Amino acid sequence: MSRNRALLGHFYFALFVLYLLVPLMVMAGAAFNDSRLPTVAPWKGFTWAWFGELFADQTMWGAFLNSIIVALAVVVLAVPIGTAAAIVLNSISGKYRATLYGFMVAPVLAPGLVIGISTVLFWNQMGHVLHAEDFFLFGRGLHLSTLGQVSYIAAYVMLLVLARLQSFDPGLEEAALDLGANHGQVLRRILLPHLYPAIAASAAIAFFQSIENFNVTLFTKANETTLTVYVFSQVRSGITPKINALAFLLILLTLVLALVYEMNRRRLARIEAERQAEARRAEEAML
Numbered sequence: 001m002s003r004n005r006a007l008l009g010h011f012y013f014a015l016f017v018l019y020l021l022v023p024l025m026v027m028a029g030a031a032f033n034d035s036r037l038p039t040v041a042p043w044k045g046f047t048w049a050w051f052g053e054l055f056a057d058q059t060m061w062g063a064f065l066n067s068i069i070v071a072l073a074v075v076v077l078a079v080p081i082g083t084a085a086a087i088v089l090n091s092i093s094g095k096y097r098a099t100l101y102g103f104m105v106a107p108v109l110a111p112g113l114v115i116g117i118s119t120v121l122f123w124n125q126m127g128h129v130l131h132a133e134d135f136f137l138f139g140r141g142l143h144l145s146t147l148g149q150v151s152y153i154a155a156y157v158m159l160l161v162l163a164r165l166q167s168f169d170p171g172l173e174e175a176a177l178d179l180g181a182n183h184g185q186v187l188r189r190i191l192l193p194h195l196y197p198a199i200a201a202s203a204a205i206a207f208f209q210s211i212e213n214f215n216v217t218l219f220t221k222a223n224e225t226t227l228t229v230y231v232f233s234q235v236r237s238g239i240t241p242k243i244n245a246l247a248f249l250l251i252l253l254t255l256v257l258a259l260v261y262e263m264n265r266r267r268l269a270r271i272e273a274e275r276q277a278e279a280r281r282a283e284e285a286m287l
């Protein structure tokens with residue numbers, strides 16, 4: 001019975017992996033098909049031509065650069081805001097905690113369309129109130145795309161850091177304060193080191209959430225463009241397999257980064273295991 005259950009589990013896992021990977025493989029395969037349409041059937045021959053067109057498309061690379069700039073700015077703003085929100089939320093209790101948690105999570109539940117429109121309306125209204133409509137901060141552009149994305153991506157950061165805080169021992173803070181450390185030292189040397197894995201993961205999620213964002217950016221970008229908006233415009237005007245070539249490169253980059261992350265994680269785990277083993281040997285030697 002247990003063997004049949006294990007076989008069924010492996011079969012389900014294989015189907016799940018195929019369900020995730022087959023569409024990506026088909027999309028990537030179209031980048032090498034010598035056809036004007038992004039398809040793998042019928043196969044008309046192998047070609048690198050679409051990669052040549054991709055690298056020659058300066059508009060696309062400008063949009064890609066804008067996406068990278070916006071994503072980095074989102075990380076710089078969203079990670080500290082979300083981390084601070086998680087620390088504050090973890091320090092309070094009772095009905096105030098539930099109310100504050102609801103307000104912080106609300107942007108995640110709101111449609112991107114709503115966030116995009118509300119961001120434009122809010123900053124335009126602020127410009128009218130301050131009589132600074134001509135000041136660049138209150139006009140649409142990539143800076144407004146960044147602010148609109150931060151308004152909900154910071155909530156993802158908050159959730160990740162808050163989950164990590166559940167494993168933190170508050171007694172460590174109390175012990176450090178009793179030994180003469182101030183609150184800044186406790187934050188830098190005790191709390192933040194414990195949160196570093198969650199902060200790093202939330203930074204990566206914030207970056208990729210910003211890269212793939214479309215709704216908020218569409219309403220706030222003005223005359224600028226980002227990668228998702230550019231791809232959308234290409235779909236409307238007639239998509240070619242050079243978009244598949246771009247997708248193939250992004251998939252390849254993601255796999256390389258995942259491989260580097262996994263290798264680094266295993267290296268750190270091995271170092272930590274060796275350190276613990278050495279500590280045990282030292283303790284046994286003292287006994």
